[in-house]
Amino acid sequence: MTPRGRLAIAGARATTAAMLRDQPRGDVIRNAAFAALLLLAVLIALAGLLALLIQAFVEGAPALSTKLITNAPSTLFPEKAGFRPAIIGSLELIAGVIVFVVPIGIGAAIYLEEYADKARWWNRMIEVNIQNLAAVPSIIYGILGLAFIVRGPLDLGFILVAGSLTLALLVLPMVIIVAREAIRAVPDSIRQGSLALGATQWQTIRRQVLPASIPGIATGVILAVSRALGETAPLLLVGATVFVTFDPTPFSDAGYSAMPVQIFNYAVRPQDEFQALAFAGIIILLAVLLIMNSFAIWLRNRYEQRW
Amino acid sequence: MTQDESRVGSGREAREAAAARAAIAVRPDEFQHGASGKREKVFELKGVDVRYSGVAAVKSISMDVHRKDVTALIGPSGCGKSTLLRCLNRMNDLIPGAEVEGQLLYHGEDLYGPQVDPVQVRKLIGMVFQKPNPFPKSIYDNVAFGPRILGRKDDLDATVEKALRGAALWEEVKDRLDSNAFGLSGGQQQRLCIARCIAVEPDTILMDEPCSALDPISTGKIEDLMIELKEEFSIVIVTHNMQQAARVSDRTAFLMVELDADEDNRWGRLVEYDETEKIFTNPSDKRTEDYVSGKVG
Numbered sequence: 282m283t284p285r286g287r288l289a290i291a292g293a294r295a296t297t298a299a300m301l302r303d304q305p306r307g308d309v310i311r312n313a314a315f316a317a318l319l320l321l322a323v324l325i326a327l328a329g330l331l332a333l334l335i336q337a338f339v340e341g342a343p344a345l346s347t348k349l350i351t352n353a354p355s356t357l358f359p360e361k362a363g364f365r366p367a368i369i370g371s372l373e374l375i376a377g378v379i380v381f382v383v384p385i386g387i388g389a390a391i392y393l394e395e396y397a398d399k400a401r402w403w404n405r406m407i408e409v410n411i412q413n414l415a416a417v418p419s420i421i422y423g424i425l426g427l428a429f430i431v432r433g434p435l436d437l438g439f440i441l442v443a444g445s446l447t448l449a450l451l452v453l454p455m456v457i458i459v460a461r462e463a464i465r466a467v468p469d470s471i472r473q474g475s476l477a478l479g480a481t482q483w484q485t486i487r488r489q490v491l492p493a494s495i496p497g498i499a500t501g502v503i504l505a506v507s508r509a510l511g512e513t514a515p516l517l518l519v520g521a522t523v524f525v526t527f528d529p530t531p532f533s534d535a536g537y538s539a540m541p542v543q544i545f546n547y548a549v550r551p552q553d554e555f556q557a558l559a560f561a562g563i564i565i566l567l568a569v570l571l572i573m574n575s576f577a578i579w580l581r582n583r584y585e586q587r588w
Numbered sequence: 589m590t591q592d593e594s595r596v597g598s599g600r601e602a603r604e605a606a607a608a609r610a611a612i613a614v615r616p617d618e619f620q621h622g623a624s625g626k627r628e629k630v631f632e633l634k635g636v637d638v639r640y641s642g643v644a645a646v647k648s649i650s651m652d653v654h655r656k657d658v659t660a661l662i663g664p665s666g667c668g669k670s671t672l673l674r675c676l677n678r679m680n681d682l683i684p685g686a687e688v689e690g691q692l693l694y695h696g697e698d699l700y701g702p703q704v705d706p707v708q709v710r711k712l713i714g715m716v717f718q719k720p721n722p723f724p725k726s727i728y729d730n731v732a733f734g735p736r737i738l739g740r741k742d743d744l745d746a747t748v749e750k751a752l753r754g755a756a757l758w759e760e761v762k763d764r765l766d767s768n769a770f771g772l773s774g775g776q777q778q779r780l781c782i783a784r785c786i787a788v789e790p791d792t793i794l795m796d797e798p799c800s801a802l803d804p805i806s807t808g809k810i811e812d813l814m815i816e817l818k819e820e821f822s823i824v825i826v827t828h829n830m831q832q833a834a835r836v837s838d839r840t841a842f843l844m845v846e847l848d849a850d851e852d853n854r855w856g857r858l859v860e861y862d863e864t865e866k867i868f869t870n871p872s873d874k875r876t877e878d879y880v881s882g883k884v885g
Contacts, residue, residue, distance in 0.1 A: 398684065400684065468721075470717060470719060470721035471721060471723060471724075473679065473682070473715075473717065473721070474717065474721040474722075474723065474781070474784075475723070475733070476679070476682065476707075476710060477677065477679060477710055477714060477715035477717075477785075478710065478711075478714065478733065478734040478737070478784065478785065478788055479707055479708070479710040479711030479712075479734065479737070479738065479788060480707070480733075480734075480737045481707050481737075484737050488733070488737065489723060492724075493724050586724050
């Protein structure tokens with residue numbers, strides 16, 4: 282090797298070494314500070330959740346027992362009071378929500394993704410408005426339910442099904458949005474492959490697009506249902522306000538209750554025993570929500586198709 | 589009817605003819621020119637223009653595609669060869685704003701006639717895509733999908749085996765028909781897509797750069813397969829690879845990009861269409877010669 286060549290290589294190596302070694306001190310500090318700030322943000326979020334959980338457990342744990350599930354509420358004997366009608370009411374409500382929301386939500390999502398011509402202004406307007414609807418406060422859905430479902434055109438009265446319909450309207454935009462995303466995630470090459478075999482558009486949707494997007498749609502439905510389960514405000518307007526000591530039925534106008542409403546009912550009482558009951562109810566509700574959300578996450582991770 | 593059948597031949601051909609006739613409007617003399625000495629034509633294109641939202645993609649293409657030939661479409665990027673291919677089974681219908689003008693006959697019948705249902709067309713004219721696109725299902729269900737949607741559920745196992753053998757994949761997958769198709773290699777996936785396509789017993793198979801995503805060994809297998817498949821099917825293949833066109837095709841069409849005066853718009857035009865042998869050894873157009881000899885493109 283020529284001396285000039287050696288010199289060139291030595292110079293290049295020295296430059297590389299210098300560039301690799303010298304990180305300015307300022308950069309190091311800024312990096313660390315930024316990471317610390319981000320960690321702080323996470324901790325604040327966690328602290329709020331943790332405080333809620335700890336308080337609920339400390340206050341509610343003594344009142345936890347199976348009688349919470351088996352007994353009806355009582356205003357006189359807090360030691361005998363439970364959540365039975367509220368639990369049954371909540372189960373019936375979300376069953377109704379699922380019945381309404383699954384076909385309508387998936388149907389709307391299929392239409393918007395597979396049939397609607399996105400170049401048309403009205404389809405774009407529908408899209409934007411569904412996004413907006415998802416952000417409308419739940420109390421407004423309560424008023425809507427009161428005006429159009431309990432009274433007005435449907436005139437169902439204060440029955441449990443009216444509550445289901447109201448909650449279904451509330452979570453419908455969310456289901457549509459999630460279902461659309463799941464449908465959109467199915468690549469076009471799958472649709473083309475199916476159509477190229479002589480499948481009709483409906484066969485393609487029914488046998489390729491839907492099966493591939495079901496895990497995503499199911500995840501969305503579960504999350505929507507768990508939101509409906511925790512909703513109180515709209516239910517207060519459509520009839521779930523009364524104090525119920527019997528198991529509610531879907532079409533009876535004798536009144537119905539739901540978990541969050543019953544918790545609210547207990548929480549506003551002055552006696553410590555009822556306060557503890559309210560916290561115990563919170564524990565039950567949180568446990569159910571956590572189980573549902575974990576199931577949704579498991580479902581998504583287990584069955585989601587990676588393309 | 590009997591006269592017609594005797595002309596066409598028996599077995600598979602008769603079934604093809606019947607299917608073609610049932611799908612497109614009924615015309616008893618449809619396959620007769622096959623017997624008249626001249627080579628039978630699958631597609632006849634006369635002055636075909638394709639436009640996307642009013643912008644021309646290919647202009648005035650006229651060519652005949654012969655039965656049981658491998659016909660290659662070659663040319664530089666953007667010359668419209670894929671566009672042209674997708675017209676042949678009406679896949680372009682799926683693109684909003686796509687329009688086809690001129691005459692495009694399939695076995696003598698107007699493919700874009702008002703009575704023709706594109707879904708029926710695609711049952712007869714299958715397609716294999718550039719990137720392997722198996723369905724997220726088992727190998728078996730991938731192949732069985734076509735027969736199932738067509739309601740041909742009798743003896744599905746035999747149909748699947750026949751299609752997989754036809755695509756030279758059976759030996760590799762016979763022990764794992766129930767495993768997911770995504771577990772196959774790229775070349776196997778592409779052969780699975782070919783098996784899926786021949787399981788519906790089409791008359792013609794269109795291939796849109798079927799080897800561009802594959803390694804040389806897989807490419808070789810698919811090329812061998814094409815030569816086998818033309819015993820039964822007519823094949824039209826788009827390829828970037830001129831050696832491939834030379835190896836597998838009987839006739840080759842060379843398309844070229846044309847620009848208008850101020851170079852704002854570009855579209856594809858057919859420069860030369862002839863026996864592959866002639867295109868690669870003695871082309872009559874200077875532009876073809878420059879392209880196949882690697883001087884341009």
